[in-house]
Amino acid sequence: MKKPLNVMFLTWEYPPRVIGGISPHVFYLSKSLAKNDVKVHVVTCDFPGAPAHETIDGVEVYRVDSYKNPAPDFATWVYLMNLNMQKEAAAIAGKLDRKVDVFHAHDWLVATAGIGLKHVFRKPLLVTMHSTEIGRRDGIHTSTERMIAETEAWLTYEAWKVICCSNYMMSHVKWAFGLPDDKLVMVPNGVNVRVYDKARQQDLKDFRTTFALPDEKLVLFVGRLVYEKGAHVLINAIPKILEKVNAKFVIVGSGYMKEQLSTIVRSMGLEHKVLFTGFVEEESLIKLQCCADVAVVPSLFEPFGIVALEAMAAKSPVVVSDTGGLSEIVEHDVTGAKVYANNVESMAWGITKVLLDEKYRNNLRENAYKRIQERYDWEKIAQQTKQIYEGVLGEYSKSFWA
Amino acid sequence: MGELAEYTSKLATELVKKGIETFLVTYHPYLTGITQEPNGVGTVRVSNPVRTHIGVLTWVLTLNQEVERAAANIYYKANKQIDLVDVFDWHFIPAAVTLKNALGIPFIYSVDSLEDHRSHEANSPYNMAIKSIEWLGTYEASKVIAKSEWMRDEIIRIYETPKEKIQVRLPAAISWVEDVLKVYSIAKRSAGGR
Numbered sequence: 001m002k003k004p005l006n007v008m009f010l011t012w013e014y015p016p017r018v019i020g021g022i023s024p025h026v027f028y029l030s031k032s033l034a035k036n037d038v039k040v041h042v043v044t045c046d047f048p049g050a051p052a053h054e055t056i057d058g059v060e061v062y063r064v065d066s067y068k069n070p071a072p073d074f075a076t077w078v079y080l081m082n083l084n085m086q087k088e089a090a091a092i093a094g095k096l097d098r099k100v101d102v103f104h105a106h107d108w109l110v111a112t113a114g115i116g117l118k119h120v121f122r123k124p125l126l127v128t129m130h131s132t133e134i135g136r137r138d139g140i141h142t143s144t145e146r147m148i149a150e151t152e153a154w155l156t157y158e159a160w161k162v163i164c165c166s167n168y169m170m171s172h173v174k175w176a177f178g179l180p181d182d183k184l185v186m187v188p189n190g191v192n193v194r195v196y197d198k199a200r201q202q203d204l205k206d207f208r209t210t211f212a213l214p215d216e217k218l219v220l221f222v223g224r225l226v227y228e229k230g231a232h233v234l235i236n237a238i239p240k241i242l243e244k245v246n247a248k249f250v251i252v253g254s255g256y257m258k259e260q261l262s263t264i265v266r267s268m269g270l271e272h273k274v275l276f277t278g279f280v281e282e283e284s285l286i287k288l289q290c291c292a293d294v295a296v297v298p299s300l301f302e303p304f305g306i307v308a309l310e311a312m313a314a315k316s317p318v319v320v321s322d323t324g325g326l327s328e329i330v331e332h333d334v335t336g337a338k339v340y341a342n343n344v345e346s347m348a349w350g351i352t353k354v355l356l357d358e359k360y361r362n363n364l365r366e367n368a369y370k371r372i373q374e375r376y377d378w379e380k381i382a383q384q385t386k387q388i389y390e391g392v393l394g395e396y397s398k399s400f401w402a
Numbered sequence: 403m404g405e406l407a408e409y410t411s412k413l414a415t416e417l418v419k420k421g422i423e424t425f426l427v428t429y430h431p432y433l434t435g436i437t438q439e440p441n442g443v444g445t446v447r448v449s450n451p452v453r454t455h456i457g458v459l460t461w462v463l464t465l466n467q468e469v470e471r472a473a474a475n476i477y478y479k480a481n482k483q484i485d486l487v488d489v490f491d492w493h494f495i496p497a498a499v500t501l502k503n504a505l506g507i508p509f510i511y512s513v514d515s516l517e518d519h520r521s522h523e524a525n526s527p528y529n530m531a532i533k534s535i536e537w538l539g540t541y542e543a544s545k546v547i548a549k550s551e552w553m554r555d556e557i558i559r560i561y562e563t564p565k566e567k568i569q570v571r572l573p574a575a576i577s578w579v580e581d582v583l584k585v586y587s588i589a590k591r592s593a594g595g596r
Binding site for chain 1: 451452453454455456457459460463464466467470471474475478496497499500501503504505506526527528530531535576
């Protein structure tokens with residue numbers, strides 16, 4: 001009988017620690033892999049109240065000391081955190097009854113831990129590049145950014161395979177790091193439709209009133225308040241939208257642009273129309289996504305666009321920038337409305353169209369929901385990922401490391 | 403850079419003279435790879451794959467993976483028969499700790515100087531990070547070697563290391579190499595005699 005695969009995930013975020021899209025990605029992928037007879041050991045950063053070790057649906061989750069002393073800066077903290085993660089992961093891997101077959105790192109944030117573990121255990125390293133520094137910053141402008149970009153390049157160089165979540169990201173990573181085609185593989189991100197189905201069965205009328213008045217359409221933005229997510233494009237489009245539709249704009253998330261965005265809203269006199277919620281815990285966020293009359297993803301750079309996928313699963317019509325992975329997820333006028341990236345006029349047009357045309361809106365909802373079930377099911381994604389592991393191990397078995 | 407180059411070269415040479423197979427892993431900006439030095443020490447020099455840095459800490463922390471790669475190559479080439487790692491000062495403590503946890507190779511932490519002395523009364527996040535790595539070295543090492551009794555007392559004062567964990571070995575002593583070898587033997591035995 002074939003031995004089940006033993007994989008170690010390295011990730012800086014895993015629920016309840018949620019910072020960006022890596023956390024839900026790793027959570028659902030690891031659980032779906034476990035259902036497909038892959039033993040996954042997730043090594044991640046600690047979180048207040050979360051246990052140091054727990055088993056979640058067959059997935060072993062280890063939360064390690066993420067270096068809590070004040071660090072000189074974020075990038076240095078990342079490398080210090082990696083020191084601890086690598087030390088703990090080495091001890092965990094060393095004590096397992098069955099050896100780890102593959103180390104799977106998620107983004108540069110765990111680069112040095114992944115590279116070190118690969119060499120000391122002589123096992124293949126895979127990486128999922130969720131994003132790149134050059135994409136996030138729209139170029140490399142500072143020493144910190146260059147250092148991170150070089151760390152990403154090093155990680156992709158050391159990896160046996162580099163997994164990207166969209167065709168756009170695959171070509172971007174190939175260009176950014178000069179990688180050969182046969183090193184890159186595309187596996188889309190997934191979404192758990194069932195949690196949204198369950199939320200929609202509830203009466204959400206009262207819940208909705210905590211965010212918007214009954215006669216206001218609810219326009220939802222979910223994401224980090226950082227430049228590349230483009231919340232400023234949405235906010236600048238609000239006056240034009242309000243000329244035609246009465247709406248409330250709910251901005252979920254936090255980030256370094258929070259104050260700047262609040263100032264813009266104040267200066268436009270729109271405080272009564274824009275609600276900054278900050279971080280919203282998962283259960284409420286799912287309900288909010290189900291209540292939204294339109295979900296907007298105005299990103300300037302988007303490797304994949306998981307928020308759009310979630311909105312589609314929640315049967316909320318989506319308006320997205322025609323950029324990156326969003327261009328692949330959304331089919332214009334079929335599963336959502338695409339607008340020009342970083343274009344306020346276009347953004348206002350798209351949102352207004354969706355909000356004013358009920359038939360169009362309902363068509364988008366139904367088509368998008370169907371598309372999600374066809375292409376972005378975690379079960380299928382786990383099977384694809386398992387096949388990649390098996391392919392890599394087949395190649396590895398012929399190497400002198402085996 | 404300092405006295406460590408001369409110290410480690412002298413120690414490695416003397417160990418080879420005593421018939422102990424000795425490998426040295428160190429840094430060089432471009433002359434990388436394996437060489438057999440005239441003194442008989444197998445030397446591996448590694449550079450940092452990340453060229454741009456914002457400080458010494460990021461440079462050190464990324465260089466450690468190359469040190470681990472080089473050390474692991476030595477370990478596997480030697481049929482996993484590496485008895486001990488001796489790490490000099492804080493820079494490569496992360497690598498030594500990983501090698502210990504992953505491959506079960508015990509290590510000695512040889513203290514030449516401490517951050518508390520190099521940056522007296524400085525407690526910035528930068529200094530604290532280096533101190534946390536030095537502490538990790540004292541905690542994870544099988545034995546700590548100090549070059550003077552004063553340094554031993556300082557290690558105890560700053561890091562609360564148990565006195566019996568620290569061995570003082572005076573580099574000027576005639577029996578210096580034998581003294582160091584005794585510490586190596588104790589560390590190897592206490593780690594289960596791998």
